[in-house]
Amino acid sequence: MRSTFMKPCAQDDSYTELTFTLRKYYLCPMYALEFTLGFLGNLVVVLGYPLCLQEWRSTNVYLYNLAVSDIICVCALPRLSYLYANDMTETSPVSCVLNRYILFVNMYASVLFMALVSLDRYMLLRYPFHNHILLRARVAVLASIFTWVLVNIEMTPLVYYAIRDSIRMNGTVCHDFASLSRSWDFLGYSLGLTVVGYILPLVVLFWSSQKIAAMLKTQEEAFQQQLATSFRRPLRVVRAAAYMFLLLYLPYHIMRNVEILSPMLAGLSDCTRIHIEAVYIVTRPMAYAHSVINPIFYVLMTVRFRDLLLARFQQLKRVTRSFIQTS
Numbered sequence: 001m002r003s004t005f006m007k008p009c010a011q012d013d014s015y016t017e018l019t020f021t022l023r024k025y026y027l028c029p030m031y032a033l034e035f036t037l038g039f040l041g042n043l044v045v046v047l048g049y050p051l052c053l054q055e056w057r058s059t060n061v062y063l064y065n066l067a068v069s070d071i072i073c074v075c076a077l078p079r080l081s082y083l084y085a086n087d088m089t090e091t092s093p094v095s096c097v098l099n100r101y102i103l104f105v106n107m108y109a110s111v112l113f114m115a116l117v118s119l120d121r122y123m124l125l126r127y128p129f130h131n132h133i134l135l136r137a138r139v140a141v142l143a144s145i146f147t148w149v150l151v152n153i154e155m156t157p158l159v160y161y162a163i164r165d166s167i168r169m170n171g172t173v174c175h176d177f178a179s180l181s182r183s184w185d186f187l188g189y190s191l192g193l194t195v196v197g198y199i200l201p202l203v204v205l206f207w208s209s210q211k212i213a214a215m216l217k218t219q220e221e222a223f224q225q226q227l228a229t230s231f232r233r234p235l236r237v238v239r240a241a242a243y244m245f246l247l248l249y250l251p252y253h254i255m256r257n258v259e260i261l262s263p264m265l266a267g268l269s270d271c272t273r274i275h276i277e278a279v280y281i282v283t284r285p286m287a288y289a290h291s292v293i294n295p296i297f298y299v300l301m302t303v304r305f306r307d308l309l310l311a312r313f314q315q316l317k318r319v320t321r322s323f324i325q326t327s
Contacts, residue, residue: 018274022281023084030285031081034292038074041295042067057130058140059120063297065144066113070291073106077288083174093171097162101155104177108197109151110290111249114241114297115201116143118208121234125215154197157189178259178280187260194253202249205242212238237297244293252287255280 045067053060079099083090090096123134133139161180169175180186212235259280262273 019277019281020087022278023088027281027285028081028084031077031084031288034285034288035074035077035081038077038288038291039071041292042071042074045295046071056137058135058137059117059124061137061140061144062113062116062120065147066110066117066294069106069109069113070294073103073110073288074291076103076106088173088175090166090169090172090174093166096166096171096174097159099174100162100177101159104158105151105155107287108154108193109147110294111198111201111245112147112151113144114245114294115204115208116140116147117297118205118238118241121238122208122211122215125212125234151197154193158193161186161189176284178256182260182263184264187257187264190257190260194257198245198249198253202242202245205238205245209235209238209242241297244290248286248290252280252283255283 045064049056049060049064049067056064076099079095080103120135120140123132124130126132127135130136158177158180165175165180177190216232216235255276258276262268262276
């Protein structure tokens, strides 16, 4: 079933086919690819942390929660891929609402946990001997629980709009976020979620990188060169994370809000609305690509985990080789 909001554009069928083609031949394979890569990368972290780490620090707690949120997020993508391959036809309204809920809870949890990681890196640079209460693993666990509760509260209105949309469509179509409602109150919710769930954590990421850079600049001469170099690692990682979420999330959030707004603007032509919807479709897989990239940060952020993980792989390799030789 094609988009309910699709209208002819200048009597040219190629325009009316544009968003339909993008859903089926762009969203479907992109979501499948992101699931495959993101699931494997985050699975290594989700299984590797409990197996490799005996002593958990605050950074490990945040990174583990980040990996959990990412792997749950990508697990919601195969159903989206299936829906777009089948023209968005829905057979289970409950699954539709639940899938949207899981997807966006973990999408916004991801950026929040990365913000917590950046704050933790800043605190570690300021208190290198872990003598601050915010650097304790128990406090990190409490902060993680609070983060999960906060994100679930943020998604409560989304569940309401998703259920209302499912009733309106008789449970036969599973719409994306921007298509759940075309009203000013839903636009207000989307804008509020953009500010609270995305912009504020992004500000924390950039603020942390600036504070780390400022501390390094003032303290660099007091440290030995080797120590100063090791302290530059968190600065590079935090900056990379900030720019990643800026580049991947910003186009999606801009186009999502524009897509919600466009049908409510009377002077907007059908062609313009179709092009807005097409650009919005293109930005959606970009927003979930962070789940594929985030596992890189686990290696860069915790060198100890990388070394232990490599040691485990070498041990497994030796055991496998020994088993093959004796059998």
